[in-house]
Amino acid sequence: xxxxxxxxxxxxxxxxxxxxxxxxxxxxAYPGEVTALVGDNGxxxxxxxxxxxxxxxxxAGQFVFDGxxxxxxxxxxxxxxxxxxxxxxxxxCDNLDIVQNMFLGREKRSGIVLDEPTMEQMAADTLAGxxxxxxxxxxxxxxxxxxxxxxxxxxxxAVLWNSKLVIxxxxxxxxxxxxTAQVLELVRRLADNGLAVVLISHNMNDVFAVSDRIAAxxxxxxxxxxxTTDITHAQVVELITAGRSGGLGLTGEPATNGNGAxxxxxxxxxxS
Amino acid sequence: xSTTAVKQEGPAAVTSTPSVGSHVRDYWRRVRGGDxxxxxxxxxxxxxxxxxxxxxxxxxxxxxxxxxxxxxxAVTLIAMGLVFVLLLGEIDLSAGFASGVCAAVLANVxxxxxxxxxxxxxxxxxxxxxxxxxxxxxVAKIGxxxxxxxxxxxxxxxxxxxxxxxxGRNISxxxxxxxxxxxxxxxxxxxxxxxxxxxxxxxxxxLLRYRNRAARGLVTDPMAVVLARIGGLAVILGLAVYMLxxxxxxxxxxxxxxxxxxxxxxxxxxxxxxxxxxxxxxxGRHIYAVGGNKEAARRAxxxxxxxxxxxFVICSTMAAVxxxxxxxxxxxxxxxxxxxxxxxxxxxxxxxxxTSLFGGKGxxxxxxxxxxxxAVIDNGMGLMGYSSGVKYVVTxxxxxxxxxxxxxxxxxxxxxxxx
Numbered sequence: 134x135x136x137x138x139x140x141x142x143x144x145x146x147x148x149x150x151x152x153x154x155x156x157x158x159x160x161x162a163y164p165g166e167v168t169a170l171v172g173d174n175g176x177x178x179x180x181x182x183x184x185x186x187x188x189x190x191x192x193a194g195q196f197v198f199d200g201x202x203x204x205x206x207x208x209x210x211x212x213x214x215x216x217x218x219x220x221x222x223x224x225x226c227d228n229l230d231i232v233q234n235m236f237l238g239r240e241k242r243s244g245i246v247l248d249e250p251t252m253e254q255m256a257a258d259t260l261a262g263x264x265x266x267x268x269x270x271x272x273x274x275x276x277x278x279x280x281x282x283x284x285x286x287x288x289x290x291a292v293l294w295n296s297k298l299v300i301x302x303x304x305x306x307x308x309x310x311x312x313t314a315q316v317l318e319l320v321r322r323l324a325d326n327g328l329a330v331v332l333i334s335h336n337m338n339d340v341f342a343v344s345d346r347i348a349a350x351x352x353x354x355x356x357x358x359x360x361t362t363d364i365t366h367a368q369v370v371e372l373i374t375a376g377r378s379g380g381l382g383l384t385g386e387p388a389t390n391g392n393g394a395x396x397x398x399x400x401x402x403x404x405s
Numbered sequence: 406x407s408t409t410a411v412k413q414e415g416p417a418a419v420t421s422t423p424s425v426g427s428h429v430r431d432y433w434r435r436v437r438g439g440d441x442x443x444x445x446x447x448x449x450x451x452x453x454x455x456x457x458x459x460x461x462x463x464x465x466x467x468x469x470x471x472x473x474x475x476x477x478x479a480v481t482l483i484a485m486g487l488v489f490v491l492l493l494g495e496i497d498l499s500a501g502f503a504s505g506v507c508a509a510v511l512a513n514v515x516x517x518x519x520x521x522x523x524x525x526x527x528x529x530x531x532x533x534x535x536x537x538x539x540x541x542x543x544v545a546k547i548g549x550x551x552x553x554x555x556x557x558x559x560x561x562x563x564x565x566x567x568x569x570x571x572x573g574r575n576i577s578x579x580x581x582x583x584x585x586x587x588x589x590x591x592x593x594x595x596x597x598x599x600x601x602x603x604x605x606x607x608x609x610x611x612l613l614r615y616r617n618r619a620a621r622g623l624v625t626d627p628m629a630v631v632l633a634r635i636g637g638l639a640v641i642l643g644l645a646v647y648m649l650x651x652x653x654x655x656x657x658x659x660x661x662x663x664x665x666x667x668x669x670x671x672x673x674x675x676x677x678x679x680x681x682x683x684x685x686x687x688x689g690r691h692i693y694a695v696g697g698n699k700e701a702a703r704r705a706x707x708x709x710x711x712x713x714x715x716x717f718v719i720c721s722t723m724a725a726v727x728x729x730x731x732x733x734x735x736x737x738x739x740x741x742x743x744x745x746x747x748x749x750x751x752x753x754x755x756x757x758x759x760t761s762l763f764g765g766k767g768x769x770x771x772x773x774x775x776x777x778x779x780a781v782i783d784n785g786m787g788l789m790g791y792s793s794g795v796k797y798v799v800t801x802x803x804x805x806x807x808x809x810x811x812x813x814x815x816x817x818x819x820x821x822x823x824x
Contacts, residue, residue: 238706
């Protein structure tokens with residue numbers, strides 16, 4: 134039902150020396166939807182994200198953003214397109230307050246003087262737009278915030294710049310139950326506001342709670358990208374661990390999978 | 406809490422302006438949470454002044470009060486520069502002798518080579534900038550810990566001072582302008598005028614900020630608190646100028662001695678500039694960011710290396726200004742200018758004032774408050790007739806005390822922060 138994807142990747146290859154980390158990866162993120170990117174440790178999730186955000190150059194493949202083919206060579210290019218990444222370690226300064234953190238490196242100024250009222254107002258508007266009510270004062274130091282509040286600030290920082298695509302790297306990994314619910318609610322709201330959201334997560338409950346689509350990486354290959362409603366919990370786990378599940382995933386010829394995939398696939402297959 | 410609940414005025418009451426009471430409670434909560442700022446320095450200053458004036462009434466005399474400023478000026482100026490380096494969690498151990506090198510350059514240019522005073526001052530300041538650039542490049546680009554780089558600088562600059570002094574002679578500074586910096590006073594009326602300008606300027610900044618924020622519907626400090634701040638500054642400045650304008654000459658018939666020492670406005674102007682840079686410009690914001698989380702600053706697109714180099718330049722340049730004031734006060738430069746206790750007093754002043762040795766926390770004002778504490782200890786114990794030995798021990802203990810307060814309040818803040 135969704136029209137065109139906001140970001141579409143085709144045939145992405147990426148190697149570090151002799152190790153091929155991504156092979157022929159296709160991926161799409163749609164506006165107004167949360168796309169969950171799942172995969173086991175070492176499947177290539179982080180590498181894929183770093184390719185999208187311009188930190189790593191790709192070896193082959195093309196990026197289509199908003200219908201136009203684009204090249205992303207640096208984080209600056211990605212930011213110019215409206216792609217923001219919220220990393221697992223949140224990259225906030227404890228000794229600065231919420232507003233200062235949200236505008237870090239991109240402060241609003243009038244002349245050489247910082248324009249604090251404008252920044253505070255923009256920050257307040259952004260947080261209000263996300264229906265965030267958990268922070269008491271915008272001028273409190275980040276060191277006094279809880280994990281969930283910090284995550285909220287980090288996400289709000291990414292949204293502040295009229296970004297179109299927000300990538301969240303394990304936003305709930307270190308959070309308690311209540312805070313996880315808060316952050317997931319926020320993630321859902323980002324998508325409802327029309328942004329394309331990519332959520333990297335290991336937690337299947339989170340994935341099924343908020344995502345519209347699930348993309349599964351298995352040893353550097355995109356084995357499936359399907360709607361969340363068309364797939365079951367168990368199938369996703371199978372895709373993550375074995376690379377296939379029923380009609381989904383790799384279409385079983387181990388020879389083409391190369392040296393790495395076959396033994397790993399057979400062992401996990403034996404377990405399940 | 407109950408007051409805000411009572412006067413609910415529609416939806417605007419959600420972000421109601423805090424009352425004076427809630428403001429004071431907020432401050433108290435921050436203090437208990439480990440964010441004590443300059444509180445120990447202010448309390449320490451009050452206690453020290455009370456003790457000394459009871460034990461030695463001459464401590465409170467107008468003459469001694471003026472002495473305090475000129476005695477503490479050089480250390481305070483060096484400490485003001487050190488704050489920038491400490492904000493990044495780095496240290497500059499060479500600042501003392503860097504000021505010595507700059508003073509030696511000053512003396513050589515003005516006395517030996519015979520150039521006018523402004524050429525000498527420019528040469529000294531330029532020397533400071535070059536020293537800072539070299540230190541900063543070694544720390545940021547080569548990656549040597551600042552402790553090691555500046556320890557090497559400490560030794561090397563000591564040697565440079567000796568070389569510039571041609572093995573231990575001292576060079577006198579007789580230029581009337583240079584001597585005036587630390588030894589002359591402003592005319593009493595000018596002192597009053599400057600104090601009035603300072604208070605008016607502060608009031609204008611505070612009130613404009615209040616109006617700007619209120620106009621945009623942002624949370625403001627209560628008007629009473631804003632007025633109290635302005636009033637407080639007016640009272641402190643008024644008292645200080647009054648004290649300094651008292652006649653302190655032993656024999657008025659021979660010469661009159663009154664007025665604000667010229668170093669005071671110099672320190673005040675540098676304090677205002679430093680505070681403005683740290684709190685009102687993006688450069689200052691980036692210094693705090695790098696001191697708080699270097700990786701976050703890098704990801705935010707801040708050029709971390711450039712910030713690190715620049716703070717060493719600022720520190721050594723301020724050391725140069727300190728060196729000029731020291732040379733002026735002593736009327737000469739000798740191989741020990743900027744040596745012995747100068748560096749440790751300066752680091753002590755910054756830390757006692759509330760600047761953290763761990764980086765990310767501190768203000769230029771801290772250096773001034775801490776400098777005052779150091780000057781009062783030095784001066785008061787001198788009046789009591791204690792030897793230098795005792796003075797060093799006491800200053801060392803006070804520095805240790807300040808550093809433990811810093812470390813403990815950090816722990817406290819970490820504990821209350823993860824609430």
